Amino acid sequence: MIEELFPNVDVDALWTATWETIYMTGVAALASLVFGLILGVLLFMTAKGNAWQNKVLYTIIGAYVNIFRSIPFLILIILLIPLTSVVIGTIRGPSAALPALIIGSAPFYARLVEIALREVDKGVIEAAQSMGASNISIIVKVLIPESMPALLSGITVTAVTLVGYTAMAGAIGAGGLGTLALQQGFQRTNPDVTLVATIVVLIIVFIIQWIGDLLTRITDKR
DSSP states (O other): OHHHHSTTOOHHHHHHHHHHHHHHHHHHHHHHHHHHHHHHHHHHHTSTTSTTOOHHHHHHHHHHHHHHTTSOHHHHHHHTHHHHHHHHSOSSSHHHHHHHHHHHHHHHHHHHHHHHHHTSOHHHHHHHHHTTOOHHHHIIIIIHHHTHHHHHHHHHHHHHHHHHHHHHHGGGTOOHHHHIIIIIIITTTOHHHHHHHHHHHHHHHHHHHHHHHHHHHHHOOO
16 A cells, blocks of 8 residues: 555655664664753752752753754754764664754753742642652652652653654654664655655654643542
8 A cells, every 4th residue: 555655755765764763763762861960950959049959960951952952953963963872873773863862951950940840839848848758859849749740741742753853863864763764765856755754753753742741630639
């Protein structure tokens, strides 16, 4: 059926590219969730008026977050080629895109985490402090649970953004649907390949958004 509607589409290549995109998005999203959560909590806790108030540390973390979430992703990939070569051992393929994907998206999610934590009712935090809860306990048992819907919504937005990043990474041979659309679609003048790759990207985005919205509704206690 696909061969008849889209004669230039190689189904095996399409499946391979799809799984490469899912792999890059999944690994980078998971890493961004961990590192972004840590950075976001540190940003919140070291801000003025909070338990770990530290202007110097807050400024350093804030500068890192602002710089790396502001650099255009394609430029970031190029800048990180030396690091990627050392860490991964190659600058081509899905795994080679991971350093840039993680370094680019973790700061983005960190800022969303900070915003989510700011929305937590101060009264709940003060109540936990009055009961003698440690700062770590407050983070784990109060801040994160209370802001869970916003945190899940934030990682959903980050994952959707990562799908777009993987397509841009395809421009330098990272694999995935971006590489398929560029090399077999655009460069070989096969618009049907580009169209199918775009449709699959949209399907992946819709699935991520649906799962994220579902989890956000489940955890929202309001």
